[in-house]
Amino acid sequence: MNLFPKALIVSVFAVTVWACSDSKKNPADSYFEKGQYERAVQTYTDNLKLKPTDVTMLYNRGRAYQEMGDYNKARIDFESALAYDPNNFQVLLSLSAVQLEEKKYASALLYATKAEAIPGAPAMASFLKGRALHQLGLPEDALKAYGNAIQIDKDFGQAYLNRGLLKIALDRKKQACEDFKLASVLEYPGADDLFNKYCK
Numbered sequence: 001m002n003l004f005p006k007a008l009i010v011s012v013f014a015v016t017v018w019a020c021s022d023s024k025k026n027p028a029d030s031y032f033e034k035g036q037y038e039r040a041v042q043t044y045t046d047n048l049k050l051k052p053t054d055v056t057m058l059y060n061r062g063r064a065y066q067e068m069g070d071y072n073k074a075r076i077d078f079e080s081a082l083a084y085d086p087n088n089f090q091v092l093l094s095l096s097a098v099q100l101e102e103k104k105y106a107s108a109l110l111y112a113t114k115a116e117a118i119p120g121a122p123a124m125a126s127f128l129k130g131r132a133l134h135q136l137g138l139p140e141d142a143l144k145a146y147g148n149a150i151q152i153d154k155d156f157g158q159a160y161l162n163r164g165l166l167k168i169a170l171d172r173k174k175q176a177c178e179d180f181k182l183a184s185v186l187e188y189p190g191a192d193d194l195f196n197k198y199c200k
Contacts, residue, residue, distance in 0.1 A: 028057070032064055040064040055085045062094060071098045089115040089125060096128045100135070108132040116148075123153035130162065139170055157188025168198060 028043035044061035048054060062077030078095045085091065092115035099108035109132035116125035130145030146163035149156055164179030177199035183191035 026057075026060075028060065028064075032060065032067075035067075037064040037068045041068070053084050055081045055088065055091070058084075059088075059091055059094065066094065066098060071101050074098050075102075087118055089118045089121045092118075093122075093124055093128060096125075096132070100128065100131055103135075105132045105135040109136065123149040123156050123159065125149075126152065127156065127159050127162070130159070134162075134166055139166055142166055155186055157183045157186035157191065160186065161188050161191050161194065164194065173198060 026043070026047065028040045028047065031037070031040035031043060041061055041064045044057050044064065048057050048061070051057065058077045058081040062074045062081065065071075065074035065077060075095065075098045078091050078098065081091045082088065082095065092111045096108045096111035096115065099105070099111060109129060112125055112129035112132055115121050116129055118125075126145050126149035130142045130149065133139075133142035133145055143163060143166060146159050146166070149159040150163070153159070160179045160183040164176040164183065167173070167176035167179065177195065180191055180195040180199060184195050
């Protein structure tokens with residue numbers, strides 16, 4: 001029951017890079033922002049030789065690996081960062097996203113659920129939980145998780161779209177069309193096409 005086209009699954013943290021705690025910006029962060037991921041990885045690696053337990057640099061290098069599609073190395077960096085900061089929801093969310101990419105849905109659910117339990121966790125935690133639950137064949141639980149994400153962030157277009165796709169799979173077309181319409185109003189990519197396909 002996988003209705004999620006690859007093109008619609010936007011990289012979860014496409015623009016997420018932690019700000020460096022130093023007053024000077026780390027050159028690796030600049031490389032990352034410019035999409036020069038290999039240079040970013042090399043610079044983070046050089047910096048980590050001096051500060052091997054720096055959670056921010058481990059996380060950011062993992063993000064660069066993730067953008068390069070090297071999910072194994074990304075996961076290793078995220079797991080290292082998590083060992084030093086076990087309640088860091090950003091690291092947990094990245095681990096969940098990588099596990100989803102690797103089709104390890106039970107692990108993705110575990111990390112998303114841990115992130116969701118941390119006070120102040122963003123809507124993305126519930127969203128990733130919903131994706132994992134859907135892939136595990138638990139659609140009603142997935143719908144609840146998407147609903148939680150939307151409750152936290154009413155402007156979460158991707159959550160409306162994914163919930164709508166799941167409702168289509170469950171033959172709840174009218175409800176799905178409402179979600180596609182909301183995703184369309186929020187200008188989420190692909191929402192107009194899905195609305196035209198299922199709701200016209």
